[in-house]
Amino acid sequence: MTTPDTGHRRLCHELFDAIERGDIAAVDRCYAPDMTLWFNVTGEEMTREDNLKALASGTDLHRRRTYDDRTISTFDDGFVVQYTVNVITHSGARVALSACLVAEVRDGKITKLFEYLDSGKFGSR
Amino acid sequence: MDEYEIRELCEKFFDAYENRRVDLLDGIYSDDCVIWHNVFGRETTRDENLAALPDSYKGQRRRTYNDRTINTFHDGFVIQYSLDGVQHTGHRGSLWICIVATCRDGKITRIDEYMDSSKFAAWAGRTSGGAS
Numbered sequence: 001m002t003t004p005d006t007g008h009r010r011l012c013h014e015l016f017d018a019i020e021r022g023d024i025a026a027v028d029r030c031y032a033p034d035m036t037l038w039f040n041v042t043g044e045e046m047t048r049e050d051n052l053k054a055l056a057s058g059t060d061l062h063r064r065r066t067y068d069d070r071t072i073s074t075f076d077d078g079f080v081v082q083y084t085v086n087v088i089t090h091s092g093a094r095v096a097l098s099a100c101l102v103a104e105v106r107d108g109k110i111t112k113l114f115e116y117l118d119s120g121k122f123g124s125r
Numbered sequence: 126m127d128e129y130e131i132r133e134l135c136e137k138f139f140d141a142y143e144n145r146r147v148d149l150l151d152g153i154y155s156d157d158c159v160i161w162h163n164v165f166g167r168e169t170t171r172d173e174n175l176a177a178l179p180d181s182y183k184g185q186r187r188r189t190y191n192d193r194t195i196n197t198f199h200d201g202f203v204i205q206y207s208l209d210g211v212q213h214t215g216h217r218g219s220l221w222i223c224i225v226a227t228c229r230d231g232k233i234t235r236i237d238e239y240m241d242s243s244k245f246a247a248w249a250g251r252t253s254g255g256a257s
Contacts, residue, residue: 040221040241073198073225080196080203080225082237098163100223100239102196102203114205116223118163120242 008074008105012081015103015110016067022059024052032109041119051113064088078104078112097121131197131228135204138226138233139190147178155232164242184249187211201227201235216250 002010011030018026028048035048046054064087071082085097099117103110126134134153141149151171158171169177182188187210194205208220220240227235246252 040223040239041243043221073201073203075196075198075203078196080198082225082239098166098239100163100225100237102205102223114223116163116205116221116239116241118240118242120164 004076005074007108008079008103009072011105011108011110012070012072012079012103016070016081016083019055020066022055024056027055028052030110032106032111035110035112037113037115040114040116062087063090063092077106078102095121126200126228126231128197130231131202132195134228134231134233135195135197135202135226136193139193139204139206143188143190145178145182147175150178151175153233155229155234158232158234158236160236161238163237163239184212185210186213186215200229201225210248212250214250218244218248218250220244220248 015027015030018024018030031048031052033048035051037046037048037051038044039046066086067083068086069082069084073080080100080102082098082100085099087095087097089095097117099115101116102114104112138150138153140146141153154171154175156171158174159168160171160174161168189209190206191209192205192207196203203223203225205221205223208222210218210220212218221244222238222240224239225237226233
């Protein structure tokens with residue numbers, strides 16, 4: 001039997017593994033139809049469709065991007081994951097960015113994402 | 126600690142910050158508490174954090190920690206909130222911040238803080254762009 005804790009952890013890994021592979025269909029399977037993503041850099045909420053489009057167009061921005069050091073804590077209806085995005089640019093430069101994602105989950109799908117990072121670090125990419 | 130104790134500790138922590146009660150914060154941090162900030166990418170000790178607080182308060186007339194959305198897990202909490210500041214000039218600004226904390230025996234043992242440094246200037250009223 002899957003507990004909420006293991007279910008949320010698995011969902012979190014499925015999301016990040018799919019983003020890492022650039023597998024947008026697999027990302028979509030993690031999302032509820034009414035999923036929204038709020039981003040601390042813009043202060044705006046993005047729909048599921050807009051997020052999937054942004055992910056699809058972002059896959060070629062870097063040579064490789066991995067989501068490492070995932071520290072996941074789960075609660076009844078969601079999870080928080082603290083992680084490091086490691087980027088290898090097309091020029092071969094390596095950049096690391098620390099970020100945090102809070103997710104709300106319903107019926108095994110993500111309904112809301114809140115992403116926090118420091119855009120002041122973007123310049124070092 | 127159960128969920129209610131963790132929530133209460135979280136609220137106490139932010140109330141103490143808001144009311145500039147460094148003495149109360151001292152009792153909320155465990156002796157080995159460390160605070161990590163994504164902006165600086167390094168850990169500070171509880172003593173370094175407490176020593177820096179009086180100076181950090183000088184910039185604003187008032188600071189409140191609002192819209193606190195708290196979720197708890199077995200050994201800690203995550204809180205999403207707005208830090209609303211009123212500068213001495215009267216300028217008002219907001220920062221959106223997320224903190225993940227671990228707790229033990231009624232104290233906070235670790236804080237990881239995530240915010241966007243590109244909003245700092247607008248928050249302090251030094252530019253017209255970004256969060257305000």
